[in-house]
Amino acid sequence: xxxxxxxxxxxxxxxxxxxxxxxxxxxxxIVVVGASHRTVIxxxxxxxxAFGVKTGMTVPEAKKACxxxxxxxxxxxxxxxxxxxxxGIFGRYTPLVEVFSIDEAFLDVTHSCLLFGTGEEIARRxxxxxxxxxxxxxxxxxxxxxxxxxxxxxMQKPDGLTVIPPERVSEVMETLPASELCGIGPGLTxxxxxxxxxxxxxxxRFSASALRTRFGxxxxxxxxxxxxxxxxxxxxxxxxxxxxxxxxSMTLTRDTGDKDELSAHLLHLSEKVGRxxxxxxxLGDTVTLTIRYADFRxxxxxxxxxxxxxxxxAIFLSAMKLFTPLRxxxxxxxxxxxxxxxxxxxxxxxxxxxxxxxxxxxEAMDMVNDRYxxxxxxxxxxxxxxxxxxxxxxxxRPTGVKRVEY
Amino acid sequence: xxxxxxxxxxxxxLSRVQSxxxxxxxxxxxxxxxxQSVEGGISITATxxxxxxxxxxxxEVEEPGGITLSARKLYEIARELPSEDVLVxxxxxxxxTIKSGSAVFKFSGLAAEEFPALPDMEGAGFIDMDAHxxxxxxxxxxxxxxxxDTRYVLNGLFMTVSSEAGGMxxxxxxxxxxxLAILAKQADGDASALEETSAIIPKKSAAELKKLxxxxxxxxxxxxxKNHIVFKMDSLYMVTRLxxxxxxxxxxxxxxxxxxxxxxxxxxFVSALKRVSLLSRERTNAVKFxxxxxxxxLSSQNPEVGEAREEMDADYAGGELEVGFNARYLLxxxxxxxxxxxxxxxxxxxSPCIISPVGEEGYRCVVMPMRI
Numbered sequence: 001x002x003x004x005x006x007x008x009x010x011x012x013x014x015x016x017x018x019x020x021x022x023x024x025x026x027x028x029x030i031v032v033v034g035a036s037h038r039t040v041i042x043x044x045x046x047x048x049x050a051f052g053v054k055t056g057m058t059v060p061e062a063k064k065a066c067x068x069x070x071x072x073x074x075x076x077x078x079x080x081x082x083x084x085x086x087x088g089i090f091g092r093y094t095p096l097v098e099v100f101s102i103d104e105a106f107l108d109v110t111h112s113c114l115l116f117g118t119g120e121e122i123a124r125r126x127x128x129x130x131x132x133x134x135x136x137x138x139x140x141x142x143x144x145x146x147x148x149x150x151x152x153x154x155m156q157k158p159d160g161l162t163v164i165p166p167e168r169v170s171e172v173m174e175t176l177p178a179s180e181l182c183g184i185g186p187g188l189t190x191x192x193x194x195x196x197x198x199x200x201x202x203x204x205r206f207s208a209s210a211l212r213t214r215f216g217x218x219x220x221x222x223x224x225x226x227x228x229x230x231x232x233x234x235x236x237x238x239x240x241x242x243x244x245x246x247x248x249s250m251t252l253t254r255d256t257g258d259k260d261e262l263s264a265h266l267l268h269l270s271e272k273v274g275r276x277x278x279x280x281x282x283l284g285d286t287v288t289l290t291i292r293y294a295d296f297r298x299x300x301x302x303x304x305x306x307x308x309x310x311x312x313x314a315i316f317l318s319a320m321k322l323f324t325p326l327r328x329x330x331x332x333x334x335x336x337x338x339x340x341x342x343x344x345x346x347x348x349x350x351x352x353x354x355x356x357x358x359x360x361x362x363e364a365m366d367m368v369n370d371r372y373x374x375x376x377x378x379x380x381x382x383x384x385x386x387x388x389x390x391x392x393x394x395x396x397r398p399t400g401v402k403r404v405e406y
Numbered sequence: 407x408x409x410x411x412x413x414x415x416x417x418x419x420l421s422r423v424q425s426x427x428x429x430x431x432x433x434x435x436x437x438x439x440x441x442q443s444v445e446g447g448i449s450i451t452a453t454x455x456x457x458x459x460x461x462x463x464x465x466e467v468e469e470p471g472g473i474t475l476s477a478r479k480l481y482e483i484a485r486e487l488p489s490e491d492v493l494v495x496x497x498x499x500x501x502x503t504i505k506s507g508s509a510v511f512k513f514s515g516l517a518a519e520e521f522p523a524l525p526d527m528e529g530a531g532f533i534d535m536d537a538h539x540x541x542x543x544x545x546x547x548x549x550x551x552x553x554x555d556t557r558y559v560l561n562g563l564f565m566t567v568s569s570e571a572g573g574m575x576x577x578x579x580x581x582x583x584x585x586l587a588i589l590a591k592q593a594d595g596d597a598s599a600l601e602e603t604s605a606i607i608p609k610k611s612a613a614e615l616k617k618l619x620x621x622x623x624x625x626x627x628x629x630x631x632k633n634h635i636v637f638k639m640d641s642l643y644m645v646t647r648l649x650x651x652x653x654x655x656x657x658x659x660x661x662x663x664x665x666x667x668x669x670x671x672x673x674x675f676v677s678a679l680k681r682v683s684l685l686s687r688e689r690t691n692a693v694k695f696x697x698x699x700x701x702x703x704l705s706s707q708n709p710e711v712g713e714a715r716e717e718m719d720a721d722y723a724g725g726e727l728e729v730g731f732n733a734r735y736l737l738x739x740x741x742x743x744x745x746x747x748x749x750x751x752x753x754x755x756x757s758p759c760i761i762s763p764v765g766e767e768g769y770r771c772v773v774m775p776m777r778i
Contacts, residue, residue, distance in 0.1 A: 306553040317556075346690035347777040348584050348732060349756055351659045355583060 002166045004119040006107040007141040007149035011158035013103035015045035020135040030070040089129045098234045108234035147230035169228040174201035200226045247338025248272045255294045255331035269337040274312030281345045283308035287318040290336035407471025408495040419463045420481040423452035427477035438474035440521040443467040458524035462641040472518030527636040530629035531599035537626040539593045541619040543578040546589045549738040551609045552582030559651040562606040569597045585735045590768035601631045611646035664751040669721030683733035685714040691733040698726045730778030739771035
C-alpha cells in the first residue's frame, strides 16, 4: 500500500510570527535579526524578499537591497510557542509527526485517511487550522514518501499545496533537476553533472554499479532518489533514543579573552543545562567544557565526578574546575557546557538541612521560572552585566529533553 | 643488598601493601615498594603519600642495603616462584635479581633514597586499643562513608575517643549525605595519652586497617595527633594523613521524635528487599514501603520493565505510612547488623528512618527517604 506523507513548511516563519504579533508590521518588508551585532538576517518577510533580501545577508546588505526594511530583533519565546502550538495541531491528525526543525515537519497520514479523507483534504484542514488558530500560512507537500513530500512543499510558496500522487512520480522526476532534491548539494550536483546526469530521470536510469564505483555506498541511494523512491520512515521525536547528554553553547556577541566575562557566560549556560536536566529528571556525572577560539580552533575538556548532579551552580563550579586552570591562547568566540553520563534522578532526599535547603531553593526557582519565563529568578551575576539573546538551536524540539525554553 | 627469604613471608609482606602502592603513576617511585634490611630481617614499605604502611619480615640478610621495586611486578613474580627459598639481590644500578629454584628474574628498580620517608610518629603518645572493637567499628560504619567531590570530610570515618570511668568510649560515624551509620562502643584502656580526641580517617585507610585486623587478633596500639593517626600491630606500622575540616554535626540529623516503630525479622526483610528491588527504576533501587497494622508491603515499579510487590509480617501498630527508600542503602545497613531482629523508627514520608539491631546498644543507621 502506498504511503501518504505530508511535509509542512511554515512560510517565512519568524517574520510571519512577528507580523501576526504586531499589526503594524503586516504587509511590510521586515527582517528578523539576532540581538548581537555579529548577526545576520534570520528570516525575511515575503515583502522584503520581493526586494531581494535573503536569509544570511548582513544588515547593511539588506538595507542596501531595501532601504525601508524594518529590523525586528528576534524573540525566540514567540517562535517556540508558535511552533509548539503548530506541532499540537499536527497531532490532531496523526501521532506520526517528525519534527524536522522549528518550522518544518513530516507527517505520516496513511492511516488517518480513513478518518479525515485524502492526503490533500488533510493538508487543507491543517492549513486552515493553522491559519485560524495561529494566523500563519504554510506550504504543504503531499506525496508517497518524505523525499517527494519535501520536494512538493517547495514547489509552491507561500501558502502552497502541492500533491505528487504515486502515478505521477516518474513524470515529475523525469525533467526535475537533480539539484532540487533534498540531500543533493552543489558538490554532488557538480559530480553528477560530470557523469552527464542533470535530471532525476537520468539519475534513476543510470547504472547502479557505476554510481557505486563513483560514490561508494550512497551510490545506490542516489539512484533510488532519482527514481523518487525513499523508504525512510516518519519517526516521531518521542521515539528517539534516550538522551546521552544535555548541553548548551553560545557564540559571543564579540570575541573576548576576559575570563570573568567568560565565566558569567558559563554560569548562564550551566543554569540552562541544569534547568533542562531537572525538567527531564536527569542527573549526570560528567561535565564538558567547550571553547572555540576566534580562529575557529575548538577544543573540549571533560571531567567525571563521583556524584551525579543537575543543579546549575554545581554544573558551573564543575565547569570552572576545567576553565580556571586554562590559559587562553587567544580571544574566545564560543563557549559551551554540557553534562553527560546521564541517569534518571532517583529523587533521593538529603540528610543535611543545608542540602535540602538548596534543593528547595532550586525547586522554588524552577517553579517561578516555569510560570514567568526563564531567568525571571536567577543569580545576581547574570542580572547586572548580562544581556545575551539566545539563538534557537537546530536541534530544538517541542517536547522531550531537546525542548529548550526561551 | 642481598637476602634470603621464604616465599610465603615475602608474599605476605607484598600482598599487604598492594593496594597502598600508588598505581596512578603521579610519582613513579610510589608504585614501588621499599625493601630495606633491618634487624632480624627486612622491612617492606609502601605509600601513596596519604597512607604509609611498613612491615618487618623474617629474612636472612647477607648484605645490608635497600632498593625499591615495582610493587605489582614483584608480587606477581613472588606468587609464581617455583621454590620455597628465594634469594633477592640488588646490583649497583638498581637492578634486582630474584632467584628461586631454577628460575631467575632480573628487573630494574629505583634507588632507595628516592622513596619518600614516612612521617616519624614514634614520639607520639600511643595507647592500647581493643583490636576487635576497632574492627567492628570500621566494619559497621564504612559502607555509609561517601565518595564526595566537594565535601571531602564525608570521604572519611569520623572517630571520637573519650575517657570514661574504667575505660574509654569510641564512636565512629560514616555518612555520604544520604545515609549515616553510628556505632559507639565501650572499650578497655586509657585514652589520656592521646594528643587529640577526634579524627576524620580517610575511607581507604580505614579499609586497609580493617584488612590488617581481619588477619587475626593481635595487640593494637594507636596514636592520634593533629594531622596523623598511627596504628601499630606487632611488626606492622601504618600511618595515615587525616582529612582536614569540620565533620558535620551528625547528632543533629539523627531524629529524636520518630514515633512509629516497626519490628522486622532481618533475614525476611533482606530477602524481600532484594527481590522487590529487581524491578526498581533503572539504577535508582527505589522501593516503596507501605506500613500498616501488622504488615509491610514492599513494591517497586519500572515503567519500562514492570513491577514487583511483596507483603511481609511486621511488628507495627501505627496508622498507614508510605515511604520510599533506596534498597541499596537499607541492604548495606542490614548486612552490617548481626542480630536477627531489627527495628525501624519512622515518622513520615520525608523524614529519616533509623534502623537499629535489637540487642546491640549504640548502633544506629539513618537512611533518608526518596520521593516516590
